[in-house]
Amino acid sequence: MPTTLLPELLWQDGRFVRDRALVLDGDRIAAIVPGERAGRDAEHLPRRALMPGFVNAHSHAFQRVIRGRTQWRPAHERSADFWSWREEMYRAALLLSPEHIEAASAFCFLEMLKAGYTTVGEFHYLHNDRSGARYDDPVELARRIISAARSVGIRITLLHVAYATSAIGQPLRPEQRRFATPELDGFLDAVDRLRGPAGGDPLVSIGVAPHSIRAVPRQWLREIRIYAGQHDLPLHMHVSEQPAEVDATLAAFGLRPVELLEQDGMLDARFTAVHATHLSPHEVTALGGNDVTICACPTTERDLGDGFLQSSNLIAAGARIAIGTDSQSIIDPFEEVRTLEYNERLQRLRRIVLLPPSAEGPADPGRLLLDIGTRAGADALRIDAGRLEANALADLIAVDLDHIALVGCTDDTLAAHLTLGGRAECVSDVWVGGVRRVTDRRHPDEERLRAAYDVVSRS
Numbered sequence: 384m385p386t387t388l389l390p391e392l393l394w395q396d397g398r399f400v401r402d403r404a405l406v407l408d409g410d411r412i413a414a415i416v417p418g419e420r421a422g423r424d425a426e427h428l429p430r431r432a433l434m435p436g437f438v439n440a441h442s443h444a445f446q447r448v449i450r451g452r453t454q455w456r457p458a459h460e461r462s463a464d465f466w467s468w469r470e471e472m473y474r475a476a477l478l479l480s481p482e483h484i485e486a487a488s489a490f491c492f493l494e495m496l497k498a499g500y501t502t503v504g505e506f507h508y509l510h511n512d513r514s515g516a517r518y519d520d521p522v523e524l525a526r527r528i529i530s531a532a533r534s535v536g537i538r539i540t541l542l543h544v545a546y547a548t549s550a551i552g553q554p555l556r557p558e559q560r561r562f563a564t565p566e567l568d569g570f571l572d573a574v575d576r577l578r579g580p581a582g583g584d585p586l587v588s589i590g591v592a593p594h595s596i597r598a599v600p601r602q603w604l605r606e607i608r609i610y611a612g613q614h615d616l617p618l619h620m621h622v623s624e625q626p627a628e629v630d631a632t633l634a635a636f637g638l639r640p641v642e643l644l645e646q647d648g649m650l651d652a653r654f655t656a657v658h659a660t661h662l663s664p665h666e667v668t669a670l671g672g673n674d675v676t677i678c679a680c681p682t683t684e685r686d687l688g689d690g691f692l693q694s695s696n697l698i699a700a701g702a703r704i705a706i707g708t709d710s711q712s713i714i715d716p717f718e719e720v721r722t723l724e725y726n727e728r729l730q731r732l733r734r735i736v737l738l739p740p741s742a743e744g745p746a747d748p749g750r751l752l753l754d755i756g757t758r759a760g761a762d763a764l765r766i767d768a769g770r771l772e773a774n775a776l777a778d779l780i781a782v783d784l785d786h787i788a789l790v791g792c793t794d795d796t797l798a799a800h801l802t803l804g805g806r807a808e809c810v811s812d813v814w815v816g817g818v819r820r821v822t823d824r825r826h827p828d829e830e831r832l833r834a835a836y837d838v839v840s841r842s
Contacts, residue, residue, distance in 0.1 A: 385413055386817070387425040391784060392432035392794060394771055397750045399432055399797045407777045410585055410816035414773050430785050431811065432797060434753070435769050436501025436778040437716035438760025441619070441657050441678045441707025443506055444488035444528065448839060449475050450711055472710075473558040477513055481527050483839045484509060488531035490836035493826055494714045496537050498807035501778035501815045503537055504678075504707065504764045506592055506619060506657070508544035508562045510573075515560030521569070522576050529577075529587055534828065536820040538778060540764040542592040542619050543577060545570045545607065550597050551635045562594075567603050571610055578614065586816055588766065590617035595624075596632050596640050604647050611653060617765045618649075619678070622656035624689055629661050641666035650675050655763045657707065659697075660690035667693055671700025676763040681722035683709035691726045695736050698751075705760040717805040720752040724803065749798025756802075777817035780810050 385408045393403040395415060404421035406413040449472060479487065488505075495503055509524050511517055520526070525541055532539035546562040549555050555563055564570040577589045591611050593599040599607075611618040623629055623640045632640045641662060644650055650673035657678045659670070670677065679692045687710070694704055706719040727736035737748045761769030768776040782789070782801065786809045792800035801809065813821035820826065 387421050388428055388433060389418055389421045389425045390428040390431045390433040390781065392797065394432070394434035394753070397754075399434075399794050401794065405433060405771060405779070407814075407817045410777055410818075412771060412773055412775050412777050415771065428781060428812075430783065431781040432784055433771065433779055433781055435757040435771055436780050436813065436815070437499045437756045438502045438504075438705065438764065438766075438769055439495055439500045439708050439716070440504040440655065440676075440705040440760040440763045441506055441680055441709055442491075442495075442503050443508075443710060444491040444503075444531070445476065445479060445484055445509060446472060446709075447491040447494075447711040448479070448483075448487050470558075476509060476561055477558065478842070479509075479839075480513075481518075481524060483842065484524055485527040485531045486832075486835040487839050488528050489534050490832050490839075491711055491714070492532050492535040492537045492539075493829060493832050495708065496535055496813055496815075497810065497821055497824065497826060498714050499716050499780045499810040499813065500708075500714075501538055501780065501813060502540070502761065502764060502766060502768060503532065504540045504542055504590070504617075504619070504760070505532070506542045506544060508546050508594060510546075511561045511563060513561065515557075515563060522573050525573075525577055533584070533586065535826070535832070536586075536815055536818065538586045538766070538768070538776075538815055540588045540590050540617065540766065541577060542590040542617065543570075543574050544592045544594050545603060546594045546598045547600060547603070548598055551631055567606055571606075574610070574616075588764070590619060590764065592619040595621040595628065596643065597628055601636070601643070601647070604644075604649055608647075608649055615765070616653075617655065617763060618653050619655040619657060619763070620644075620649075622659050623661045623666070624658035626661055639663060639666060641669055645669045645673070652676075653765070655705070657709075658684065658689060658692075660684060660692055662693060664696075667696050667700050667702075671697060671702040674701065674703075676703040676705055676759060678705045678707045678760075678763060679719075679723060680707045680709035681719050681726065682713040682715075683707075685722065685726075686710065686712040691730055692723065694723045695727050695731075698737065699740060703759045703762065704755050705763045706756055707760075715807040716756050717801060717807065717809070720756045721803050723755065724748050724752060747796075747799040749796075749800075749802045752802035753798055777814055779814050781812035782809050783811040
């Protein structure tokens with residue numbers, strides 16, 4: 384039976400409007416109707432604004448366990464960077480049992496859901512047991528991740544990762560043994576195993592992800608691209624996150640990473656390049672010209688000292704930008720999108736930078752930043768969400784207009800208020816697939832999930 388929600392404000396056609404009701408039918412949006420047609424059974428949501436749920440297009444959920452544990456420099460190290468952080472991450476990955484991985488992921492997904500993320504793209508590369516041996520079920524840990532998402536009620540695209548080399552042409556190191564997918568056929572067989580059951584669950588979908596140029600033989604890329612096209616799957620990959628990766632690719636192939644991917648036919652609307660913080664002008668043009676999505680993870684990139692995304696240049700070139708939480712240093716979609724804008728301001732020494740290319744006259748970044756946080760991520764994961772429109776998936780959030788961070792905003796300034804000054808606690812209610820998963824900031828299973836995570840964090 385349809386459900387009708389009547390909020391004070393509703394996000395429609397790029398702005399917040401009054402006197403609109405949202406009709407949900409099953410897991411889809413049936414219609415947006417004038418408020419007077421909402422009917423007597425409509426659920427009134429006073430002092431709430433409804434908008435699409437945010438989409439987290441790049442996550443490593445298990446890394447939630449190292450939050451706060453890598454924010455210091457050991458006495459024997461002269462500096463700390465991405466590579467020293469990675470060693471700490473490896474150590475954590477080797478300690479987690481399947482039960483720990485499931486509990487940590489569920490708690491991480493709970494935090495995402497309460498922050499306003501209704502979908503997560505989980506870039507999953509923990510495949511083997513702690514000794515490096517395969518489980519009897521080679522996708523045991525992927526199933527644990529999916530089970531964790533189901534237990535919370537968040538939509539998930541499990542991006543199954545191919546990981547075969549430690550550097551270009553080099554065998555995996557011992558501490559990477561849990562990541563190993565040594566044969567391409569075995570990797571694709573694992574994806575087949577996941578795709579079967581996922582087809583029966585509307586909250587679960589599957590994608591493929593060669594980890595990076597340094598972690599996958601070049602000859603695998605074409606086969607994975609063909610497989611993704613045959614099965615209509617999203618294709619994600621870490622690209623140009625570090626200068627060392629760019630230098631290694633140049634040394635091995637005489638090409639920069641995006642140049643190599645363009646030459647190998649990888650760049651199209653199905654492809655999402657994660658990070659892309661070190662690009663030449665030609666690479667920016669290539670990504671934009673091939674309708675690629677860039678998944679920026681600004682809070683992780685600043686935490687790791689990765690560098691700045693060329694957001695404005697990429698948008699001008701025609702690329703889409705989505706967001707991800709990556710290492711889970713912070714889980715807050717408002718912080719992710721505003722960091723993109725603020726990074727541009729710091730580099731360009733001016734304000735109000737990220738605007739649609741067609742923007743004329745008075746404009747603020749709010750509309751574009753909300754699209755980056757919602758619609759672009761849904762497109763990157765190839766799901767029919769990220770917007771409040773008839774026939775779209777009923778994945779949405781309610782924002783509390785009385786939250787202290789939003790006091791003083793108007794209908795016209797709410798988008799800018801949210802994206803440039805809002806925070807996760809502004810989200811009061813969350814619906815995924817038409818089902819309310821968070822009500823007045825509480826999830827019905829929160830105490831159990833928190834207790835299970837406490838066990839993991841103390842292990």
